[in-house]
Amino acid sequence: MIYQEFFLSIIILHSVSWNIVMVDGAKILGLFAHPSESHFEVMQSLMLELAKREHNVTVYSSHRLNERIENLREIIVEPEFPFWKQFLEVTGSQAGGLLKANELTERAMQKSLATTGASAVNYFLSNEAVKKLLNLPVNEFDYDLIIVDLFYTEALLAVGHFYNKPTIAILNTNFENYMDRVLEQMVPAACSPICYEAYKPEAGYWNRLGVIRYCLSRRKQFIKDNWGAQESVIRKHFSQFKGVSELNIGTLQAELAVLLLNSHVPLLTPRPLLLNTVAAGGMHIRPPRELPWSLRRFLDESRAGVVYMNLGNEQLCTDVPKHIMQLLLNTLGKRKERVVWTCHDHTALKNLPTNIMVQHAVAQADILAHPHVHIFLMNGELLSMQESIMRHVPMIGVPIFRNEVRNVELAVRLGIGIHLNHNNLTETALNWAMQTIKEDSTYQLKIRQVATTFRDRPLGAVETCMYWMDYVLRHQNGAVLKTLGVSIPSSQLHLFDLFIFYFAIALLSVGMLAAAFYGIIILMRKREIGKMYSKQS
Structure with missing residues (x-):
């Protein structure tokens, strides 16, 4: 009977605690x-x-x-x-x-x-x-x-x-x-x-x-x-x-x-x-889903690896300046890796190199999860940076806006990315950056360490x-x-009203000291004048 009551109390406590959580x-x-x-x-x-x-x-x-x-x-x-x-x-x-x-x-x-x-x-x-x-x-x-x-x-x-x-x-x-x-x-x-x-x-x-x-x-x-x-x-x-x-x-x-x-x-x-x-952070990142057959096959068959590129979710491919577009196509088209490029107007680009696929329908976090994706060429957007970290894909940042520059500079400090300036972007610089990330294992090591830190929380x-x-x-x-x-006013939050009080006290103290000093000087002068008159008499 005692054991039955004991187990019954445990069940009740468990149900109560469950109701608290749910x-x-x-x-x-x-x-x-x-x-x-x-x-x-x-x-x-x-x-x-x-x-x-x-x-x-x-x-x-x-x-x-x-x-x-x-x-x-x-x-x-x-x-x-x-x-x-x-x-x-x-x-x-x-x-x-x-x-x-x-x-x-x-x-x-x-x-x-x-x-x-x-x-x-x-x-x-x-x-x-x-x-x-x-x-x-x-x-x-x-x-x-x-x-x-x-x-x-x-x-x-x-x-x-x-x-x-x-x-x-x-x-x-x-x-x-x-x-x-x-x-x-x-x-x-x-x-x-x-x-x-x-x-x-x-x-x-x-x-x-x-x-x-x-x-x-x-x-x-x-x-x-x-x-x-x-x-x-x-x-x-x-x-x-x-x-x-x-x-x-x-x-x-x-x-x-x-x-x-x-x-x-x-x-x-x-x-x-x-x-x-x-x-x-990372609340938008979920476990990867299966890729569409055509995209999965494109990635699977790339033995040299894959470069994933997204220059901004709000950036149309046709809005990319012509000289940068030509540079990207020339550089990426000559490389052995295959390239997946995500942008809204994916049907606007024609006569692309055979190793480049342009798409929009598939979430980039799912693409980055593919084991053949080794490099993420991106603009430095925060959400993309989080996805890159969670999928262990080092990044090459070509930022434009100041917040993007800030994010890419953070990636460089963490040792998980390379910063290329869009104003003087060249084929040599882009090839160097991609080759560096491929050959330097430090980037893979660092991004896994950063991902571990980013994930390390109670939930x-x-x-x-x-x-x-x-x-x-x-x-x-x-x-x-x-x-x-x-909700308190700014003047109270920063203690400005109290500073005024202390300033008034300080001002009063200085004023009293100055008055006392001035009084002493006047008194001393009166004494000196008195002594002068007494000598003359």
């Missing part, structure tokens, strides 16, 4: 306004996983999830917003394309991205299906959790605010240091200085002063350009709600239940993060995301994770 099928809403296909890969991975775990998932986006699941509902916002086309128009770079846009100052680049991002969100919220969703009465908006992408799309956070629903944001890019800008709004400037990777704590006083001043200036500009544009979108599309005119992005950001970062060490430099800011990337989503559903909308200091 969450019954929740109703989850995904709002993904950014039209980038590469950005959506992250959202696609997580939404499909949530649906497979028996949550009821509804997704509003410009791209399809490409899987049919009974408890998954998709609303496609069509046609897709032309983000990069409008970005080039805003910057006046239509003629020169992305190469011309890269010549902009950082200030102009950020302002242009903020303007284009606000236009993209405005386009998304103007869609009839989305408008119908936002016009639901509060008591009929029965979603348990809202998930949004965060790339110049902060206005989406207003949905959770006005309907009083927990919101999880996914930040899956470091484009133009956007990730840094979002994170640095939450901590004092001294804890998150600009150029975090290059910052040295032992820097001199004047250097530190300059860094902090620039960091604060950047924060102020980000709030003015990006937050100001997003708040205008909120006032336009949420005018039916009370208090919309006073609402600001700072308040919405403070209400976030969890912020998921698609990065992780060693790609993300360790830094102070709030409890509800979770690094989960995998997707499992980490699932855990925190369930956590928010279990624990009162994730309120226990929120840091109150996020």
Whole structure:
């Protein structure tokens, strides 16, 4: 009898602990306004996983999830917003394309991205299906959790605010240091200085002063350009709600239940993060799937190995400058390796060398998983870099944008890639880079070490995301994770108001000392004058 009671208690405790971990099928809403296909890969991975775990998932986006699941509902916002086309128009770079846009100052680049991002969100919220969703009465908006992408799309956070629903944001890019800008709004400037990777704590006083001043200036500009544009979108599309005119992005950001970062060490430099800011890099990477027969045969039959090339998910093959296109075809066409090139307009290129295949339909992570792929020729995009690391394929980076340069320079520091400058790219340099990676085993050794570090965490990337989503559903909308200091004014966050107090005390002390010193001098002069009169008399 005692043993029966003992085993019964174990069973009960096990069932209770299981119920703590598991969450019954929740109703989850995904709002993904950014039209980038590469950005959506992250959202696609997580939404499909949530649906497979028996949550009821509804997704509003410009791209399809490409899987049919009974408890998954998709609303496609069509046609897709032309983000990069409008970005080039805003910057006046239509003629020169992305190469011309890269010549902009950082200030102009950020302002242009903020303007284009606000236009993209405005386009998304103007869609009839989305408008119908936002016009639901509060008591009929029965979603348990809202998930949004965060790339110049902060206005989406207003949905959770006005309907009083927990919101999880996914930040899956470091484009133009956007990730840094979002994170640095939450901590004092001294804890998150600009150029975090290059910052040295032992820097001199004047250097530190300059860094902090620039960091604060950047924060102020980000709030003015990006937050100001997003708040205008909120006032336009949420005018039916009370208090919309006073609402600001700072308040919405403070209400976030969890912020998921698609990065992780060693790609993300360790830094102070709030409890509800979770690094989960690689969340878009899943186990490789079987390749289509024609592509698999092309890869299998390449005994000399395969070079995989993707110069940007937003880059059309026909947009590649002619001299670079000719250089690539001449160089790659002469090599023994076969080449798989991924780009959108895969049917636009004609008369290619026989060793080059252009495709678009197959996910690059699946191609990189093939054992014959030895080199990844890429532009330096963060998601591609993560896939390259996870599949143990060293990379040759030909970056254009500054964020791409930053990523490729990181790859060089980690010993997993080679950086080629697109301005003076030559056949000799490209051949040298490919031959170096093929013959120098150090690159293979280093990328396996980096991949081990990137994977080394309690849970995998997707499992980490699932855990925190369930956590928010279990624990009162994730309120226990929120840091109150996020919403305090900048002057208080950086202790400026206290500095004024101490400065006043210091000023008063100096004033009192000066007055005392002045009084002593006057007293001494009076005595001297008195002595002079006494001698004369």
